[in-house]
Amino acid sequence: MAHAPMTITTINPIQFGTDGWRGVIAADFTFDRVMSVAPIAAQVLSEVYGAETGSNTVIVGYDRRFLSEEFARSAAESIRKAGFDILFSESFAPTPAFSWAAKKLNALGAIVITASHNPGNYSGLKVKSAHGGSVPPEVTKRIEALLAKGEPLPSTQPGSFSTFDPWESYCEGLRSLVDTDAIKTAIEQGKVTVFADVMHGAAATGLARLLGVEIQEINSDRDPLFEGGAPEPLPKYLPKILKTIREFDSNSLAVGLVFDGDADRVGAVDAKGNFLSSQILIPILLGHLIQKGFTGEFVKTVSGSDLMPLVAKLYDLPVYETPIGYKYIADRMLETQVLLGGEESGGIGYGHHIPERDALLSALYVLETVVQTGTDLGELYRQLQEKTGFFAEYDRIDLPLASMEVRAKLLEQLQTQPPQAIAGKAVVSCQTDDGYKFRLEDQSWLLIRFSGTEPVLRLYCEAASLEQVHQTLNWAKDWAS
Numbered sequence: 001m002a003h004a005p006m007t008i009t010t011i012n013p014i015q016f017g018t019d020g021w022r023g024v025i026a027a028d029f030t031f032d033r034v035m036s037v038a039p040i041a042a043q044v045l046s047e048v049y050g051a052e053t054g055s056n057t058v059i060v061g062y063d064r065r066f067l068s069e070e071f072a073r074s075a076a077e078s079i080r081k082a083g084f085d086i087l088f089s090e091s092f093a094p095t096p097a098f099s100w101a102a103k104k105l106n107a108l109g110a111i112v113i114t115a116s117h118n119p120g121n122y123s124g125l126k127v128k129s130a131h132g133g134s135v136p137p138e139v140t141k142r143i144e145a146l147l148a149k150g151e152p153l154p155s156t157q158p159g160s161f162s163t164f165d166p167w168e169s170y171c172e173g174l175r176s177l178v179d180t181d182a183i184k185t186a187i188e189q190g191k192v193t194v195f196a197d198v199m200h201g202a203a204a205t206g207l208a209r210l211l212g213v214e215i216q217e218i219n220s221d222r223d224p225l226f227e228g229g230a231p232e233p234l235p236k237y238l239p240k241i242l243k244t245i246r247e248f249d250s251n252s253l254a255v256g257l258v259f260d261g262d263a264d265r266v267g268a269v270d271a272k273g274n275f276l277s278s279q280i281l282i283p284i285l286l287g288h289l290i291q292k293g294f295t296g297e298f299v300k301t302v303s304g305s306d307l308m309p310l311v312a313k314l315y316d317l318p319v320y321e322t323p324i325g326y327k328y329i330a331d332r333m334l335e336t337q338v339l340l341g342g343e344e345s346g347g348i349g350y351g352h353h354i355p356e357r358d359a360l361l362s363a364l365y366v367l368e369t370v371v372q373t374g375t376d377l378g379e380l381y382r383q384l385q386e387k388t389g390f391f392a393e394y395d396r397i398d399l400p401l402a403s404m405e406v407r408a409k410l411l412e413q414l415q416t417q418p419p420q421a422i423a424g425k426a427v428v429s430c431q432t433d434d435g436y437k438f439r440l441e442d443q444s445w446l447l448i449r450f451s452g453t454e455p456v457l458r459l460y461c462e463a464a465s466l467e468q469v470h471q472t473l474n475w476a477k478d479w480a481s
Contacts, residue, residue, distance in 0.1 A: 011027055011028055012028050014028075014033060014037060014144065014147055015144065016127075016140035016141075016143065016144060017451075019116065019126060019134055019325065019326060019327065020112075020114075020116075020124050020125055020126035020127065020134075021037065021124060021125050022115045022116075022118055022122050022123070022124035022125075023122065023123070023124070024121050024122055025066060025067065025121055025122065025123050029071075029122070029123045029124065031070075031071065031074050034071050034074055034075050034078075034113075034125065035074050035075065035077075035078040036078075036147065037075075037125060037143070037147065038074075038075035038076075038078045038079050038111055038125070039078045039079050039081070039082035039084075039153055040143055040146045040147055040153070041111060041125075041127050041143050042058045042079045042082060042084050042108065042109075042111070043082065043146070043153055044139055044142050044143050044146065045058065045108040045109040045127070045129070045130070045135075045139075046084070046108050047142075048129075048130075048135075048139055048142075049108050049109060049129065049130035050108060052130060053106050053107070053108060053130050054106075055106050055107055055108050055130070056083075056084055056085050056108070056159065057084070057085045057086070057087055057105070057106075057107040057108060058079050058084045058085070058086060058087070058107060058108050058109060058110070058111060059087050059089075059098055059101050059102050059105070059107050059109070059110035059111070059128075059164075060072050060075055060076040060079065060086055060087070060088050060089065060110070060111050060112075060113075061088075061089040061092075061093055061095075061097070061098035061101075061110060061111075061112045061113070061166055062089060062092055062112065062113040062114065063092055063095070063112075063113065063114040063115075063201060063202045063261055063262045064092045064200065064201055064202055064204070064222045064224070064261075065113075065114065065115060065120065065122075065123055065224050065261070066120065066123070066224035067123070068092065068113045068114070068123065069092075069113075071113045071123060072088070072089070072111075072113040073088070075111055075113065075125070076088050076111075076161070079111065079159075080158055080159045080160070080161055081158050082153050082156065082159075083156035083157055083158065083159050084108070084159045085159040085160045085161075085162075086159060086160065086161045086162070087101070087105065087107065087162055087163070087164050088161065088162070088163045088164070089163070089164065089166045090163045090164065090165050090166070091165070091166065091167070092202050092204075093166035093167055093170070093202055094170075094202045094203060094206065094262060094263030094264065094358075094359065094360060095112050095114055095116075095126060095128075095202070095262040095263065095264045095356075096170070096263065096264055096354070096356050096357070096358040096359070096360070096361070097166045097167060097170040098110040098112050098128060098166060099128045099132040099133055099354055099356040100132055100169070100170045100173055100354055100356075101164070101166055101169065101170070102128050102129070102130060102131075102132050103130065103131060103132030103354055104132075104169055104173070105164075106130075107130065108130055109127065109128050109129050109130050109135070110126075110127075110128035111125060111126070111127060111128075112125070112126040112128060112262070113125060114126060114202070114261065114262040115261065116260060116261055116262050116264070116265075117230055117231055117232035117233075117260040117261055117262075117265060118230060118261075119226065119229070119230040120223075120224050120225040120226045120228075120230075126262075127139070127140065127143070128356070131330075131334060131354070131355055132354035132355060132356055133326075133327070133330035133333070133334075133349075133354060133355030133356040134326055134327040134330050134355075134356065135327070136327055136330075136331055137327065167209060171209050171210050173353075174210055174358075174360060174361050174364060175210060177350075177352070177353065177361065177364075178361075178364040178365065178368050179368055179371075180210060180211055180212070180364065182368070182371050182372070183211055183364070183367045183368060183371050184211050184212055184213045186371045187211070187213050187215065188213060190250075190251075190252050191252060191253065191371075191374075192252060192253050192254075192255060192367070192370060192371060193216065193248065193250065193252040193253070193254050193255070194207065194215040194216065194255050194257065194367065195215070195216045195218060195241055195244060195245055195248075195254065195255070195256045195257070195269070196215055196216070196217050196218065196256075196257045196258075196259070196363070197218040197219055197238060197240065197241040197256070197257070197258045197259070198217060198218070198219055198220055198259050198263075199219050199226065199231035199232075199233075199237065199258070199259060199260065199261060200219050200220075200221060200222060200223040200224075200226055200227070200231060200261075201231045201259060201260060201261035201262060201263060202259075202261065202262050202263045203259035203263035203359060203360060204217065204220045204222075205217075205220070206259075206263065206360045207257070207360070207363065207364075210360065210364065216244075218240050218241050218244065219240065226261070230261075231260050231261030232260055232261075232265075233258040233259065233260055233265055233266065233267030233277070233346050234267075234275075235275045238258060238267075238269075238275065241256050241258065241269055242256075242269060242273050242275065243273075245269050245271070245272075245273040246272070246273035253271055253370065253374070253376060254269075254270075254271045255268070255269075255270075255271070255366070255367060255370050255377065256268055256269025256270070256273075257269075257363045257366065257367075258275075259359045259360075259363070260346060260359065263359045263360060264326075264347060264356070264357045264358065264359055265278075265345060265346030265347050265357065265359055266278065266281070266346050266348060266359035266362040266363055266366075267281075267346055268280075268281055268366055268377055269377075270376055270377040270378030270379075270381075271376040271377070271378065272376075272378055274378055276377055276378070276381065277344065277346065277394070278342055278343065278344060278345070278346045278347070278348055279304065279305040279307070279308075279344050279394050279462075280305075280307075280377075280381050281348065281362070281366065281377075282300075282304070282305075282308055282340065282342040282348060283305075283307050283308055283311040283381075283384050284366070284369060284377065284380050284381060284384065285340060285348065285362070285365055285366070285369070286298060286308075286311050286312060286315065286317065286339070286340060287311065287314075287315065287384075288365060288368065288369040288372075289339055289340060289350070289365070290315045290317075290339075294339055294350075294351075294352055295337070295339060296317075296336075296337040296338045296339035296340075296351050297317065297318045297319070297320050297332075297336055297337065297338050297339060297351075298312045298317045298318070298319050298320070298338075298339055298340055298341075299319075299320045299321075299322060299329045299332050299333075299338055299340070299341035299342070300319065300320075300321055300322075300341075300342060300343075301321070301322055301323065301324045301325075301328070301329070301342075301343040301344065301434075302321060302322070302323060302324060302431065302433065302434045302435070302437055302447065303324055303343065303344045303345075303396075303447055303449075303460045304321075304342070304343065304344055305344070305392065305394055305462055306390060306392065306443075306445075306462060307384065307385070307388060307390050307392065308342075310388040310390050311384055311387075311388060314387060314388065317339060320332060323433060323434030324343060324434050324435075324449065325343075326341075326343060326347045326349065326356070326357050329341035329342075329343070329347075329349065329355075329357075330349070330355035330356060331355075333349070333351050333355035334355055337351055338350075338351030339351060342357075343357075344394075344396070344460070346359070348362045391464065392444075392462050392463060392464055393462070393463060393464070393465055393466040393468075393469050394460075394461070394462045394469065395460075395461060395466070395469045395470065395473060396458065396459060396460040396461070396473075397458075397459050397473055397477070398456050398457070398458050398459075399456065399457040399458075399459060399476075399477060399480055400455065400456055400457075401455040401456065401457055401480070402455065403455055404455050406455065407450055407455050407457070410450075410457065410480060411450060414436050414448065418430055418436065418438075419438070419479070422438055422440055422446055422472060422475055422476075423440075423468075423471050423472045423474075423475040425440040425441050425442055425444070426440065426441045427439070427440060427441075428440065428441055434449065435447055435448055435449030435450070435458075436448045436449075440472075442463070442464065444461070444462060444463035444464065444468060444469075444472065445461065445462055445463075446459070446460070446461050446472050446473075446476060447459070447460040447461070448476060457480055459473055459476045459477070461473050461476075
């Protein structure tokens with residue numbers, strides 16, 4: 001009898017990417033590996049932030065993925081045995097709630113079990129600093145180095161274990177920044193109807209808790225398989241909310257909000273059912289925050305829309321650009337006064353909050369903008385386009401590569417023979433501080449980046465029309481193959 005060929009799963013080394021370590025459950029991400037990483041991460045947090053905080057406490061939290069609470073309990077127990085005091089979450093919560101707790105409760109930092117927006121077969125572990133944001137790259141490198149040595153941690157007296165409610169203080173903190181009463185009144189009076197797709201993730205119940213009023217929550221049940229997709233705020237994963245808003249027939253103004261799996265990324269849907277990424281939300285929010293009286297620098301990543309600096313210019317805001325990865329924005333927030341820092345993938349954070357992207361706070365600011373202006377999000381975007389004279393479309397694709405060898409060949413080609421023309425347009429400049437960002441003669445751009453931990457090519461493009469965007473992305477796909 002013939003047998004089907006076996007699928008061999010390669011176990012990957014523990015590596016921290018742009019925000020934490022992620023892996024396939026039962027292959028890469030196992031209880032043993034979590035229990036080896038967690039106490040070392042706590043040890044490094046103690047070395048980096050111990051003197052500053054005088055603390056011995058590590059926050060441990062989790063999302064709603066498969067076995068998340070069990071992985072978190074194993075992590076907590078291994079950290080406790082290494083001599084640290086544990087503050088363990090009583091429930092799932094957004095990752096930013098654990099970052100908030102780390103800062104508010106003066107802890108060494110937080111360990112959060114989450115794989116963010118990855119598909120359901122993944123889990124992950126994020127390390128958060130005492131300041132309430134992602135730890136800088138040198139901290140994760142130190143964790144990797146200690147793991148590689150394989151030396152046991154010095155034996156010590158086990159720490160204590162207690163639990164806490166991650167929602168209460170966090171919600172209180174967010175409410176202090178936003179006029180939630182005005183939003184609640186607009187909802188109760190039927191002026192605004194809020195739809196929130198929480199994508200089966202940790203934002204579930206969040207807006208209702210914050211506003212004290214029920215909203216139309218979509219995909220609020222716990223589904224560790226995410227309906228076979230991924231909890232990422234992208235149109236292909238959002239058929240329900242897009243259809244619901246397009247079919248919504250009322251005089252009430254519809255506002256859609258979308259959250260990723262651990263509620264640190266946000267997207268929105270306008271009253272006509274059009275998806276609005278953070279490429280659109282960030283420019284809208286800049287103006288809103290200025291009107292609220294906040295000031296500071298605007299921080300964007302290399303993949304941010306050209307609309308962003310144009311809107312910043314309208315308000316005389318200084319602009320600072322970083323590589324992709326919110327930890328670079330967080331580092332900048334610790335150095336100077338930042339109004340808003342945001343990335344194209346949905347991560348938006350605020351210098352007057354914590355140095356961390358926070359989707360629920362962004363959602364509240366979006367709602368506050370709509371309630372105060374009485375204007376649909378799509379219309380607010382059109383107004384900004386007219387003010388700046390900038391009209392463009394944007395898209396990105398992640399292209400799986402056959403192997404890391406193919407990745408190496410493509411990288412060598414970019415280094416030694418970069419293209420002089422792309423999709424029939426001359427290249428006028430190339431920026432290389434994070435990937436290869438080619439600016440073309442018509443001012444459109446293509447960014448080519450490689451994943452640091454897997455054979456994946458990330459392609460980003462902004463151009464005058466969606467047709468041009470897809471022509472350029474198809475050129476890049478053909479070039480890669």
